[in-house]
Amino acid sequence: MNLWTGVLPAITTPFNTDLSVDHGTVRSHVRWLVSQGCTGIIPCGSLGEGATLSQEEKAAVMRTCVDAVKVPVIPGIAALSTAEAVQLARAAEEAGCAGLMVLPPYVYSSDWREMKAHISAVLRATKLPCLLYNNPVAYKTDFTPAHLAELAAEHDNAVAVKESSTDARRVTAIRALLGDRLAVGVGVDDCLVEGVDAGARFWVAGLVNAFPAESVRLFELALAGKKQAAFELYRWFLPLLRLDTVTKFIQLIKLVQQEVGWGHERVRGPRLELAGAEREECLRVLREALANRPAL
Known part of the structure; x- marks a missing residue:
């Protein structure tokens, strides 16, 4: 079984309502x-708001x-x-x-x-294949x-490696140095087509939580080199995909999920649900996308 292929929803x-984990919705989703x-x-x-989940809650979500x-x-x-990372x-x-997606420490x-x-301690603690998560913007x-290459x-x-530097050139650089030693995936939603064109072979995606069919189709078109068809779908999808690249990406994606019937906008503190102009702008982007949703 090849873990590092296709669309992998984060x-x-x-x-x-009491902010406990809703395992029923996890399961259906x-x-x-x-x-x-x-x-x-x-x-x-x-x-997944991992920083707000206890070790016990994370293990329960995994199960x-x-x-x-x-x-x-x-x-x-x-x-x-x-x-704590080793224990997890x-x-x-x-x-x-x-497998595991291994992050630097919070x-x-x-x-x-x-x-x-830190990363080496986690890798030594398990026999599972590990995805190294590079996200210098966030971490x-x-x-x-x-x-x-050292790791x-x-x-x-x-x-x-899940490459989230937002620079598609990194995909090329990793492949040039390591060849096929590490499978490379895109970790930023609005860099998908560029990353696949540079040689990435999987996508750890965010807006897929609300739009899985479109996400899978976009990835397939990009991987197949069908550039015009991929561009047309990408152009429609980009205003939504850009919601994944800002500080409040969790609140934005959860709001989109709620509006399409797959979740709720509830978040744990220190985050708060969107309000005012931020919320209205997200809903405007979503309304426009839904009004022009392409046939797949």
């Missing part, structure tokens, strides 16, 4: 995403996803401390997850020596191609 975490052609599920990541679908479940592994990686393996970011030690830690040389289970 799922949101739905909450009940991931089943719907898979039914629309998604090839794996990534819970507990940034979009719900593993029980709900037959595709690979690849949870985000992120924590404030290295010890082991919990994911116990839950039956197929809050603290420093030099390569410290970041390498202030940049895993350069040379850094990735790949020292850890056999470092097998893929």
